Amino acid sequence: xxxxxxxxxxxxxxxxxxxxxxxxxxxxxxxxxxxxxxxxxxxxxxxxxxxxxxxxxxxxxxxxxxxxxxxxxxxxxxxxxxxxxxxxxxxxxxxxxxxxxxxxxxxxxxxxxxxxxxxxxxxxxxxxxxxxxxxxxxxxxxxxxxxxxxxxxxxxxxxxxxxxxxxxxxxxxxxxxxxxxxxxxxxxxxxxxxxxxxxxxxxxxxxxxxxxxxxxxxxxxxxxxxxxxxxxxxxxxxxx
Amino acid sequence: xxxxxxxxxxxxxxxxxxxxxxxxxxxxxxxxxxxxxxxxxxxxxxxxxxxxxxxxxxxxxxxxxxxxxxxxxxxxxxxxxxxxxxxxxxxxxxxxxxxxxxxxxxxxxxxxxxxxxxxxxxxxxxxxxxxxxxxxxxxxxxxxxxxxxxxxxxxxxxxxxxxxxxxxxxxxxxxxxxxxxxxxxxxxxxxxxxxxxxxxxxxxxxxxxxxxxxxxxxxxxxxxxxxxxxxxxxxxxxxxxxxxxxxxxxxxxxxxxxxxxxxxxxxxxxxxxxxxxxxxxxxxxxxxxxxxxxxxxxxxxxxxxxxxxxxxxxxxxxxxxxxxxxxxxxxxxxxxxxxxxxxxxxxxxxxxxxxxxxxxxxxxxxxxxxxxxxxxxxxxxxxxxxxxxxxxxxxxxxxxxxxxxxxxxxxxxxxxxxxxxxxxxxxxxx
Numbered sequence: 194x195x196x197x198x199x200x201x202x203x204x205x206x207x208x209x210x211x212x213x214x215x216x217x218x219x220x221x222x223x224x225x226x227x228x229x230x231x232x233x234x235x236x237x238x239x240x241x242x243x244x245x246x247x248x249x250x251x252x253x254x255x256x257x258x259x260x261x262x263x264x265x266x267x268x269x270x271x272x273x274x275x276x277x278x279x280x281x282x283x284x285x286x287x288x289x290x291x292x293x294x295x296x297x298x299x300x301x302x303x304x305x306x307x308x309x310x311x312x313x314x315x316x317x318x319x320x321x322x323x324x325x326x327x328x329x330x331x332x333x334x335x336x337x338x339x340x341x342x343x344x345x346x347x348x349x350x351x352x353x354x355x356x357x358x359x360x361x362x363x364x365x366x367x368x369x370x371x372x373x374x375x376x377x378x379x380x381x382x383x384x385x386x387x388x389x390x391x392x393x394x395x396x397x398x399x400x401x402x403x404x405x406x407x408x409x410x411x412x413x414x415x416x417x418x419x420x421x422x423x424x425x426x427x428x429x430x431x432x433x
Numbered sequence: 434x435x436x437x438x439x440x441x442x443x444x445x446x447x448x449x450x451x452x453x454x455x456x457x458x459x460x461x462x463x464x465x466x467x468x469x470x471x472x473x474x475x476x477x478x479x480x481x482x483x484x485x486x487x488x489x490x491x492x493x494x495x496x497x498x499x500x501x502x503x504x505x506x507x508x509x510x511x512x513x514x515x516x517x518x519x520x521x522x523x524x525x526x527x528x529x530x531x532x533x534x535x536x537x538x539x540x541x542x543x544x545x546x547x548x549x550x551x552x553x554x555x556x557x558x559x560x561x562x563x564x565x566x567x568x569x570x571x572x573x574x575x576x577x578x579x580x581x582x583x584x585x586x587x588x589x590x591x592x593x594x595x596x597x598x599x600x601x602x603x604x605x606x607x608x609x610x611x612x613x614x615x616x617x618x619x620x621x622x623x624x625x626x627x628x629x630x631x632x633x634x635x636x637x638x639x640x641x642x643x644x645x646x647x648x649x650x651x652x653x654x655x656x657x658x659x660x661x662x663x664x665x666x667x668x669x670x671x672x673x674x675x676x677x678x679x680x681x682x683x684x685x686x687x688x689x690x691x692x693x694x695x696x697x698x699x700x701x702x703x704x705x706x707x708x709x710x711x712x713x714x715x716x717x718x719x720x721x722x723x724x725x726x727x728x729x730x731x732x733x734x735x736x737x738x739x740x741x742x743x744x745x746x747x748x749x750x751x752x753x754x755x756x757x758x759x760x761x762x763x764x765x766x767x768x769x770x771x772x773x774x775x776x777x778x779x780x781x782x783x784x785x786x787x788x789x790x791x792x793x794x795x796x797x798x799x800x801x802x803x804x805x806x807x808x809x810x811x812x813x814x815x816x817x818x819x820x821x822x823x824x825x826x827x828x829x830x831x832x833x834x835x836x837x838x839x840x841x842x843x844x845x846x847x848x849x850x851x852x853x854x855x856x857x858x859x860x861x862x863x
Contacts, residue, residue, distance in 0.1 A: 207851070244667045247847045266669060274667040280659030284447050296439040297668040338664075 203252035214404040225381040227395035235404040236384035244274035273347035277354040283327030316340035332363035352383040388424035407431040444682030464697030487520040492540025501581040616724035645687025646752035653756030654765030672844040680749040740807040743829035747803040750836035779805035
């Protein structure tokens, strides 16, 4: 099956610091692909480049046949990005925020309503959606943003640490939502330093450290290769 | 266009908050309250003043002087059968702020015109406008007494002549010429009127610029702090639209706020300055202003409006760039300072000096600041210096286009996320 996203030899320099040293990976349709690694490994930088926020210093990123450098707007129409620890506009009601974001993707009022309805069912915030986002807990904001990210059924959802800062119950709910949408055909590129979460969520994993992909494969392939019981042990072995 | 309007509506909604309403209402109330207080203080200061007089001379002259004060619209309280110390104590206990003591033998000394010194006691009970008026009243009392005595003396010595003509033999008929137009009137009253009229323009401009710049810097800083900017930059809308809507929303809310502020401020100023329309009517200034071509026309309002609007746009573009440098909401508060300084320089210069009289390097520096031009526009329009007016407008337009190009460029590159003016140690998010 053709990949939705192809990343080849991606490099990113911040001055003299090499944040990414030529990483390559692919994301297939309906696949959850995860970048895992410690803080400062280059996960967020890679995700931000694919999300059109940062420009690559070198390498090629292709999404559904479109080159990121030449057609970033084609990316923006079909992707959805959830930054780590992102917030919503504090003075907007949850429902207004969803409507506001839906209007960028919808070509009619009917489509806007469809997107908002889907986001409402994902966020599952009930009547709290009629209150300002400034009054929400961290978990509620995360669910609202996840609803926003998935409401358009993007070709690729880019999720940076989707459960960061959430309690166990909220984290579980968010993981279930991501799984459900991927099963419906949405490709997901996510990053996390929570390796147990990744093991539960992802179809394939890339281990990244200091801007380099150390290894990649399915969780079971990697565990078998490194004779490890879980991904944390895999990562420790890959680092040696 | 639909996406642009969607974003613009969100930006305006984000800026119009309950806090904004409360702050505006509070400011208007405060301005109104202070204005009303000042108005009533001024009224109190202007009404008939009371004076206590202890006449220790009891001569015809001292009697006439006391009566002359009555005629000069002072309310005289004559103290009888009291010593000086008792008179001081009595006045202290009363609400009268001035005691005049006419010494014994005062009337007799008139024949030589070497009058004995009167004693005056001013009771400063507060340092408000009314309190500080005591010295003015004292001056008026002494002036009224001097006039009475000198007029009386002159009438007796030269009965066929009017004392007024003798005291002020040289009289003048004043004309004012502005750009070839001439009218009969006093230069000082016209200058005063124009200065009063144009006083509001720098204040309006300063308020709008500071207020709108603050809003745009804070809006960008808040977007960065909450990471909503990252989401916004990945939605299908051009980066130029993101910059433009932020500026436009801040300009709209800034203008509305400034109008509301000015409404309150006009109450405040009218408390101190009185009604300008009354001034025009009472001094016949209206006719002179018409004859000199100083009356504002629809065109001059339009040109002034364009000049003000361009200055606001320049400030907003500058604030947008500074907003990108802000790491969070707190650092945004410090980053507004360069804009405030650039507004303050022409603001104070326009109040305290004539920019035309400055040295060439200073003049060039002032002209290089885009906000200087609207400060000068009113005067230049009145003096028909159209080259300066339109030159300023063209300069601000070029300056704005240059800044907006920089802002749009920043928003189209990594810099919108990576450019930070750090007040702490450097840190990169990987």
